[in-house]
Amino acid sequence: MSRTPLVDGAPLPLLDETLTLRVRTGARTVVRRAGAELHLSAPDSGETTLRAALEHWLRGEARRELPARLAEIGRPLGLRPSRVVVRGQRTRWGSCSSLGTISLNWRLLLVPSALVDYVLLHELCHLRHLNHSRAFWGLVAAHMPDWAARRARLRALQGRLAL
Numbered sequence: 001m002s003r004t005p006l007v008d009g010a011p012l013p014l015l016d017e018t019l020t021l022r023v024r025t026g027a028r029t030v031v032r033r034a035g036a037e038l039h040l041s042a043p044d045s046g047e048t049t050l051r052a053a054l055e056h057w058l059r060g061e062a063r064r065e066l067p068a069r070l071a072e073i074g075r076p077l078g079l080r081p082s083r084v085v086v087r088g089q090r091t092r093w094g095s096c097s098s099l100g101t102i103s104l105n106w107r108l109l110l111v112p113s114a115l116v117d118y119v120l121l122h123e124l125c126h127l128r129h130l131n132h133s134r135a136f137w138g139l140v141a142a143h144m145p146d147w148a149a150r151r152a153r154l155r156a157l158q159g160r161l162a163l
């Protein structure tokens, strides 16, 4: 599984954009976006330090972006989770509990928004059908006719769960 190397000039996929990482040694740990660049500076440029700083920044972005987009997709469908949490699952993009809590992986920010929308719709449909029955897929298909193509594209990007 390929991880994005955290070196100066490396590309970082962020939804429908590709940012360029600018890595530098600095007195403090700072992650700051400037246009299409993401500036990453830390006292030591070790992979572990940089990765932790990048993850912290991405989690913050995910908490800003994902619950809002989930609400936007669910509203016209009358589907609203009781709670939304952003987590760092290693093997899945999202999940839905029997209590109506939807958990979303912050790493969703690393895939194109059309695929994020598929995951969000998928989890929202679980609020009505907590299984992968024919009825569940029927509901998904009613709101996203090309869901299968999106799922296939997402599977091809499964490696991004390793960041």
Ligand SMILES: [Zn+2]
Binding pocket: 122, 126, 131, 132
């Ligand atoms: Zn599912």
